[in-house]
Amino acid sequence: MNEQATLKSKEDMTQDDIRNFEIRDYLRLDLFPHFMCPGCGHGIALRALLWAIHAQGIDKDKLAIVSGIGCSGRVGTYIDANTYHTTHGRPLAFATGLKMARPDLHVVVITGDGDCLAIGGNHLIHAARRNLDITCLMLNNEIYGMTGGQVSPTTPADRFTTTTPAGNMEPVFDACRLAEAAGAGYVGREVTIHLPRLRDIIAEGLAYKGFSFIEVMSDCTEVNGRKNDLGSSPEMVLGQTRAMRPSEYDNNVVDHPFRPNSMNTGVLVRSNRPEYGTSYRNMVDKVQALQQKGQK
């Protein structure tokens, strides 16, 4: 089995890699228009992912997209590559098996905040712990959109949802810190309005050898936005930058249990931990050598 080709680092990517990007080459055009609501940020996130794949020059036949359930799960359906629509919360588990069996594939997981942090929270922390070479794109729209707008682990304080009619009172996950603490080698976060930056973060995550976790701050305009008076689609997109205040992030310690609408963006972690697939194959070689020794 061939090892996958090394991808380009951010410095090696030229303007020509980034330009000449035609998104329709990467889409299943017969499924369009897609099912997502008007103004949904997942479409922008999908463009960023496909653009990063284009910039890295990844062959569509060598690309495997694994997605779970929810609005984010449906995003994978529209990509003209090897796509795998799995059970709720388990895309990382499926992807782990896929990557172990086929290390030559570029495995990208598209998952949502509920899919990844609630139903599949256990899979996330273990995938991060192993540091297997998977790129995990978590599209965080802060709500369960497809099932009608229930509260999710990332819904900010006092937001109205169908299950929190008087406002949300649950503390939230900071998914990037969770992934970092669990051991993910590469962690990044970006809002969809900064598309070129999001593309660069994803492209770097694709090239990273190890578990790269990228949180995309997306908008749910129809369910979250309408219920909470967050404005029209353009207002929500423009509001993304206002909601991110990096300077306040580090001061936000235990006494602030809710997401304070201040999270820093960019590449948050870039570590040098050993990759699980490599360690695993080394172990296999070691065991096989021991076996051969024993047979003699």
Next chain:
Amino acid sequence: MTKINKVMKATTQPAVRTAVEKLNPDTAKEPINVLIVGVGGQGVIMVSKVLAQICQNLGYQVKQSEVHGMAKRGGVVFSHVRFGQNVWSPTIPMGKADVLIALEWAEGLRWMNYLRPDTGIFIADTKRIVPPFACRSRILGADIGYSKNTPSDVREKVAEAFAIDATEMATKAGNERAANTLLLGALSTTLSFPDDEWKNVIGKMVPPKTIEVNLAVFDKGQVWINRSRKGEPVEGGAFVPLVQPEINSVRTELSITPEWCKGCDICVKMCPERCLVLNKDQVAELAEPEKCTGCHICEWLCPDFAISLKPIHQEAVA
């Protein structure tokens, strides 16, 4: 900027006028007016201070008035210097300046109506400082809104015109910032003051480390004017009009797939040029195609992939 400056390499000779009378405040009936213009940071005030100091040393009445406060670096700076037996007003009336010294090409053109139409002498550095608002058009490869006038255009409008590439010459002499002293040297050829007095005052005005360079370029300026008056070949010379820099001028064509558009309004509100609208079916439409600069923002932020921008070659447009 350097790329633009390199374009000017032509050998047009300035106007030839053999019989030159130097301006002498002793014999002149009216005060002699020298207008110095340029861009903030170039040394306009220094030039006018040197001139005013010399006049004062020689015992004439001098009045100098300047506008520089709002200019910062890069803004318009001008300085009026009037000297003679009796000077009443500190500002030069329009059409009464005997000499116009311009440290920047477009500034020189801007103030040309202050020159005496019959005898005014125009001395300008061909240095071009293109202000940001001249590059206002966001269309890739758009023309720059900077003067396209050449020295030969200027020569038809004034009695005597000199276009010196002073900045280039001063850079060769060792300090780009000495370009204003080079123009002082050029100015000194039009006035009746002794050379020693000029050099003396310059030596006192400039920073001690740069005295040598400044005196060297002062001589260069004098030589340049004297030689070009005689029609002899001179260093630098005039330039060709400003052309837009060599860039891959790319025009783009915006196309919208109406069936995919869900009317989320993001492209309409995010377009910096406001060239998109939602039509009566709540579908995005390019209302003003000529305004589109091809910035890609609508394409990038369209969640439905309904907008696509494709580059088209200039030949195809024409």
